[in-house]
Amino acid sequence: MQPSVSPRNKKPWRAIIAATATIGAVGVALGLGTQLISILMAARGFSSSVIGYSGTVGGVATIIAAVFTAPIAKKIGVARSILTMMAVGCASFLGFYYFDSIVIWFVLRFTLHFAITVMFVLSEFWVNSSAPPAKRGTILAIYAITLGLGFTIGPTLLAYVGSQGFAPFGTACFLIAIAALPIIVAWNLSPQFKDSDHVAFFHYIFAVPSSTMAVLVYGAIQMGALTLITPFSLNLGYSESEAAKFMSVLALGNVLLLIPIGMISDFVTDRRYPLTGCAIIGLSGTLLIPLIAQTKWLLTLDLFVLGGVSAGLYTIGLAQLGSRLKGFELAAANSAFIFCYGIGMLVGPTAIGKAMDIFPPFGFSDTMATFFGLYIILVVTRVVLKLIRS
Missing domain, CATH: 1.20.1250.20 (MFS general substrate transporter like domains)
Known part of the structure; x- marks a missing residue:
C-alpha cells in the first residue's frame, strides 16, 4: 500500500x-x-x-x-x-x-x-x-x-x-x-487521509513486533517500577526519602539519556540493533541489582541507566514505525503501538508485585530482567530468521 x-x-x-x-x-x-x-x-x-x-x-x-x-x-x-x-x-x-x-x-x-x-x-x-x-x-x-x-x-x-x-x-x-x-x-499542515484508506488495527501488533513488543516492555517496566520502587527500596532498608530519590533518578534517566539514544539510532539503518542494545543493557542492569543493592551510589547509577534504556525502547520503537510506514498505515500502527503500551501498563505492576511477594525482595528486578530477556529473544530470533532467508 x-x-x-x-x-x-x-x-x-x-x-x-x-x-x-x-x-x-x-x-x-x-x-x-x-x-x-x-x-x-x-x-x-x-x-x-x-x-x-x-x-x-x-x-x-x-x-x-x-x-x-x-x-x-x-x-x-x-x-x-x-x-x-x-x-x-x-x-x-x-x-x-x-x-x-x-x-x-x-x-x-x-x-x-x-x-x-x-x-x-x-x-x-x-x-x-x-x-x-x-x-x-x-x-x-x-x-x-x-x-x-x-x-x-x-x-x-x-x-x-x-x-x-x-x-x-x-x-x-x-x-x-x-x-x-x-x-x-x-x-x-496536519496529515490528511483518503476515503479509501483502510487498515486492520490489530494487524500492526504483529506486523512490526520489534516495535510493539518494545513499547509493551517499556510500559510494563515503567509502570511497574514507578508503582513498586518505593516498597522495594524500603524492603532493602532505605528510607522513604531515599526511595523517593530513586524514583527521581529513574525519571531523570528517562529525560537525560533519550536524546543521545535517539541520535545513535539515527545513524543505524536497522533500528532493531539499537533496540536490542537497549534491552541488553537493561537486562544487565537488572541482573546487577541484587549484587549492588546495598551500595547506594551504584544502585543510583544503575537506576539512572535503566530509566534511559527502557525509555529508549519506546523512542526507538516509535522511530522504527515511522521509518517503515507512512500515511494511514502509520496512524493505525501508532494506535497499535499505544495499545501495546497500555497492555504493558496493566501487566507490569501485577507481575512485578506478585513476584515481589513470592521472591522478596528481588522479584522486583528479576521480573524486569525477564521482560528484557524475552524481548531480546524475540528480536534476535527475527534477525536470525531474516538472515537465514536471505
Whole structure:
C-alpha cells in the first residue's frame, strides 16, 4: 500500500513544533489533573482500592481509545480530532469539580483518559510522519522529553495552585486551551487521509513486533517500577526519602539519556540493533541489582541507566514505525503501538508485585530482567530468521 497522506506538509518543522508544543502543554495539564483527582478521592474518604480501581479504568480507556483513534482521525481529520479531544478533556476536568458521585467520577476518568490517548496517539503520529528520516530518532526523543517534562511540571504546579476550589480545574482547562493554539496555527499542515484508506488495527501488533513488543516492555517496566520502587527500596532498608530519590533518578534517566539514544539510532539503518542494545543493557542492569543493592551510589547509577534504556525502547520503537510506514498505515500502527503500551501498563505492576511477594525482595528486578530477556529473544530470533532467508 502506498503512502496515502496528502503532500500538504511542506513545512515539517512548523508541524513538529506545533505537535510537540501541544503535547507539552497537555502533559502539564494532565500531570496536574491526574494527581489532583487522586488527592481529592483520598480527601473524600475513598479507599486506596477504589483509587486504584479508578486508575485501572484509565488503563482500560487507554486500550479502547487506541483501537478507535485511527478511524476517528480518518473520519474527521487529525487536527479536528485533537481539538475535539481537548474539549472532551476540559469537560471531564470540569465534571470532577461539579459532580460528587463516584459513579460519575469513574465515567469521567474513562472519558479523560480516552481523550488523552487520542491526543497522544495523533500528536505522536503527526510528529513521526513529519520528521525528516535522518533526524527521526532525535526529534522523537525531544518529543518524549517534552511530554515527560510536562507530566513532571504538572504536580509541581498543583503545589502552587492548591487542590481546593475551582482554581486547579480552571488551570488545567486553561493549559489545554493554550495547547490548542499551535494546532490551529498548523491546521493546514496536519496529515490528511483518503476515503479509501483502510487498515486492520490489530494487524500492526504483529506486523512490526520489534516495535510493539518494545513499547509493551517499556510500559510494563515503567509502570511497574514507578508503582513498586518505593516498597522495594524500603524492603532493602532505605528510607522513604531515599526511595523517593530513586524514583527521581529513574525519571531523570528517562529525560537525560533519550536524546543521545535517539541520535545513535539515527545513524543505524536497522533500528532493531539499537533496540536490542537497549534491552541488553537493561537486562544487565537488572541482573546487577541484587549484587549492588546495598551500595547506594551504584544502585543510583544503575537506576539512572535503566530509566534511559527502557525509555529508549519506546523512542526507538516509535522511530522504527515511522521509518517503515507512512500515511494511514502509520496512524493505525501508532494506535497499535499505544495499545501495546497500555497492555504493558496493566501487566507490569501485577507481575512485578506478585513476584515481589513470592521472591522478596528481588522479584522486583528479576521480573524486569525477564521482560528484557524475552524481548531480546524475540528480536534476535527475527534477525536470525531474516538472515537465514536471505
